[in-house]
Amino acid sequence: MVVTGLFIGRFQPFHNGHLNAIKESLSKAGQLVIAVGSSQRSHEPENLFTLGERIEVIHRVLKEEGLWEKCLIVGIPDVNNNSLWVAHLNALTPRYDMVFSGNPLVTRLFKEAGVEVIAPSFYERGKLEGKQIRLLMKEDSPEWRSHLPKAAVDFIDEINAIERLQDILGSDSHQEVKGEE
Amino acid sequence: MVVTGLFIGRFQPFHNGHLNAIKESLSKAGQLVIAVGSSQRSHEPENLFTLGERIEVIHRVLKEEGLWEKCLIVGIPDVNNNSLWVAHLNALTPRYDMVFSGNPLVTRLFKEAGVEVIAPSFYERGKLEGKQIRLLMKEDSPEWRSHLPKAAVDFIDEINAIERLQDILGSDSHQEVKGEE
Amino acid sequence: MVVTGLFIGRFQPFHNGHLNAIKESLSKAGQLVIAVGSSQRSHEPENLFTLGERIEVIHRVLKEEGLWEKCLIVGIPDVNNNSLWVAHLNALTPRYDMVFSGNPLVTRLFKEAGVEVIAPSFYERGKLEGKQIRLLMKEDSPEWRSHLPKAAVDFIDEINAIERLQDILGSDSHQEVKGEE
Amino acid sequence: MVVTGLFIGRFQPFHNGHLNAIKESLSKAGQLVIAVGSSQRSHEPENLFTLGERIEVIHRVLKEEGLWEKCLIVGIPDVNNNSLWVAHLNALTPRYDMVFSGNPLVTRLFKEAGVEVIAPSFYERGKLEGKQIRLLMKEDSPEWRSHLPKAAVDFIDEINAIERLQDILGSDSHQEVKGEE
Amino acid sequence: MVVTGLFIGRFQPFHNGHLNAIKESLSKAGQLVIAVGSSQRSHEPENLFTLGERIEVIHRVLKEEGLWEKCLIVGIPDVNNNSLWVAHLNALTPRYDMVFSGNPLVTRLFKEAGVEVIAPSFYERGKLEGKQIRLLMKEDSPEWRSHLPKAAVDFIDEINAIERLQDILGSDSHQEVKGEE
Amino acid sequence: MVVTGLFIGRFQPFHNGHLNAIKESLSKAGQLVIAVGSSQRSHEPENLFTLGERIEVIHRVLKEEGLWEKCLIVGIPDVNNNSLWVAHLNALTPRYDMVFSGNPLVTRLFKEAGVEVIAPSFYERGKLEGKQIRLLMKEDSPEWRSHLPKAAVDFIDEINAIERLQDILGSDSHQEVKGEE
Secondary structure (H helix, E strand, O other): OOOOOEEEEEOOOOHHHHHHHHHHHHOOOOOOEEEEEEEOOEEOOOEEEOOOHHHHHHHHHHHHHHOOHHEEEEEOOOOHHHOOOOHHHHHOOOOOOEOOOOHHHHHHHHHHHHOOOOOOOOOOOOOOOHHHHHHHHHOHHHHHHHHHHHHHHHHHHHHHHHHHHHHHHOOOOOOOOEEEO | OOOEEEEEEOOOOHHHHHHHHHHHOOOOOEEEEEEEEEOOOOOOOOOOOHHHHHHHHHHHHHHHOHHHHHHHEEEEOOOOHHHHHHHHHHHOOOOOEEEEEOOOHHHHHHOOOOOOEEEOOOOOOOOOHHHHHHHHHHHHHHHHHHOOOOHHHHHHHOOOHHHHHHHHOOOOOOOOOHHHH | OOOEEEEEEEEOOHHHHHHHHHHHHHHHOOOOEEEOOOOOOOEEOOOOOHHHHHHHHHHHHHOOOHHHEEHHHHHHEEOOOOOHHHHHHHHHOOOEEEEOOOOOHHHHHHHHHOOOOEEOOOOOOOOOOOOHHHHHOOOOOOHHHOOOOHHHHHHHHHOOOOHHHHHHHOOOOOOOOOOEO | OEEEEEEEEEEOOOHHHHHHHHHHHHOOOOOOEEEEOOOHHHHHHHEEEEEEEEHHHHHHHHOOOOOHHHHEEEEEEEOHHHHHHHHHHHHHHOOOOOEEEOOHHHHHHHHHOOHHHHHHOOOOOOOOOOHHHHHHHHHHHHHHHOOOHHHEEEEEEEEHHHHHHHHOOOOOOOOOOOEOO | OEEEEEEEOOOOOOOOOHOOOHHHOOOOEEEEEEEOOOOOOOOEEOOOHHHHHHHHHHHHHHOOOOHHHHEEEEEEEEOOOOHHHHHHHHOOOOOEEEEOOOOOHHHHHHOOOOOOEEEEOOOOOOOOHHHHHHHHHHOOOOOHOOOOOOOHHHHHHHHHHHHHHHHHOOOOOOOOOOOEO | OOOOEEEOOOOOOHHHHHHHHHHHOOOOEEEEEEEEEOOOOOOOOOOOOOOHHHHHHHHHHHOOOOOOHHHHEEOOOOOOOHHHHHHHHHHHOOOOOOEOOOOHHHHHHHOOOOOEEEEOOOOOOOOOOOOHHHHHOOOOOOHHHOOOOOOHHHHHHHHHHHHHHHHOOOOOOOOOOOOOO
């Protein structure tokens, strides 16, 4: 029986650190369910892409890398109730044998559910944090391009996502639409 | 056929800048749908009034100004999912031919839906921002009264809204009811 | 550029009619996004399986059929507001070029959004309707097994889903948990 | 001070009975807030029109009748918790002095809140019930046209609502989008 | 350490069958958490009482019976997602050692969570079903009074609940407020 | 007739200040409904415990103090709409004659509903604020133990809540589960 891993992230945006961590996880698990968190959020500085856009990018990259045959992608909307989160996620994913995540809250919630979480040793912290990449994207500093797989860069150019980010940042109200005063 | 404009705001509170912008918009559109955003919010420092109160004020002012015959008011609750916001708004309003808003996120979301948004050149920034008026209201500095149409000032006095604001500001938890520790 | 189709269903359960329709759709589109509706429902007579279970079955069947390389699966929770449904779906899926569905409401909602829907000519009506298969499953009449791909039958046996169905049908309150009187 | 009435309905569709009841109510109240219930529902056999469409029709009819100067329209989404409904409605409407409704549950909920509800003596029951008009519309029997104000009939023709109703009725799943089996 | 039981019901209304079942459960558990399901529903023919009213009745009866010292009451809102229900309930109740319920769906959901449910042998079916008592209450047939503990009957008289039921039953729309046509 | 008080708090965690205030309130009211706010929140730095855990602690402490006979506990989920909050609370609690709370927003909302709120003179501010106790708990400084009733301290040790707090604080995303970047 093939061992199934669950890999959890927000992927805003999907970057080389994610890709390396997926490869690392696939050295331990025969197939990987990639769970995309905060799936209902988009058009925010910290959550630029819709779930559909994130799935499209990840799918393209994994195809290019020849890894798609071993992967599945699922979206996980926020449940806004931490004590329900593991049950919520379990209803949305195929069964899995191991969990990969670097997030302390995710790790804690699984621990209380009796599941150990493996933290991928996956990227040189400081360089590949999503937060820093988003800062580079805001200024359209060319450096952000070197941190993402080529298919992800192409997708961002294709949908003009840098312009989206800059337009949104003109806003005083980043989290939700509120209308002007 | 009469041209219909859509004018989007939160109106916390409705001030002279809004009134001027509505007049400016009515020079371009024969009738105006006034969309009141974050309609479910109230009793918060940034969202003092209920939707019903905001409708009552706007209606009174427009009546006084002789503009009501050309206007309609609709409430738009937050949808907490930016990618749904334009479809959500469209289900709640009569059809429109042009959109007026100064909010960057609103402008971006309409752009992705293929609709251009017109920013009203409407008020001397710095004087008539809702945020600054709310600051003056907090201290009940008489200056706030000069920034609002008379019918709006009267309504605020009538429902004792300055007291509401000051009571709420006594609270540590402005966004939601949490009970004391 | 590869043509992407969107195939919409509830898959309660996934049966041969679905598989044939997917094959038919893949003769028109180079890749297929399979959208699983009412994704938040489960443990009901009409919605027996969780989204995760439905994904697991579909994935297994498509792997077995050698079709997975051309497919993606996404979950679509009910939005309980028909005028938002197309926008809601669009935020949750990669972009697509054509839509396959036999559901009249889905077809109408896409029509109002300017998208034509293709109805797959897919199964001998009367034999492969989900409703009738669920009736056979309720009585565990062996006939239901002949209407599903082998991997789907195996999965149902593996998780003991017939027992789940029969247990639930002992209930007076099929749609939600209500407690006894 | 002008006396404000609150008139509650779903208006699926807006018909002559509604118009007569509004006129009757305006003989008791100087101005009328028209509250449109189940505002989030549309594209269902019992709830064909969006809130925006219902507002557009009512507005047109009242304009034509010369009554708009005395009216306001507000949408009231279902709150799915009857004990909250009056408070929910109160947050969404300007203050009112009297309530007009023929619905028993609405009447009861206001009674528990200490408010008496006036039932308009408004239409010849049997002829002008929304339910019966919807039945006539389903078959596009010309009779439905005689039960609606002309502006309402024109709007229905303009947006092709009979076709919408017939398309939806082709569906097995009228209440929500579920996808085919 | 005291053994804690969880007793699940809707209590619409609380009747002698419930009281007997609680006594039976207290012969097995030293203390009992009484979980009141569908807690957000009220003012419906099948869900007449608010959670607060149900708690008030149960509390009074248990006080009168000298059982309150051994009991706790918690409300459980519907979660509309059966696969989350057990986790949802667990977040809302103190920890428990055994579960009492006669509802097949509840029993199934706990079984999938690895918890066995004990069905109380509690009432002569046919006489004490909530459904039948509600039918007697609708007609205010005096018989309903003999099926409820005295404190429950007194409470129903005190808040005039029979009138509430009859008022609501005048309505065409029992489940939610919809306004007249 | 016994006078019923309503005592409102979040109890994150339940401390001596709460216990003293409950005793003070019970000198004015014969019985007390303890309303636990933000009941759906847990596993956050400001909201560490689930509702069930908070009920379990309060119940144990009140038992130990011999006060349980006079108390009831109810959970109040956030309603995220301040204008509904009092009606929401009223549907969830037995009827009450007086309200105890030190929270300014709660006090304001009850004032608008015509109910005066009594602020308990209950604790030496600066020592017993929940916020400060949570800070002491974060560092597991032994001092936090002296601010809580013994049964509350024992419960926290029993469920290892200090470890839960420290695990969560390793997280960048305290409010909701977001997955790593």
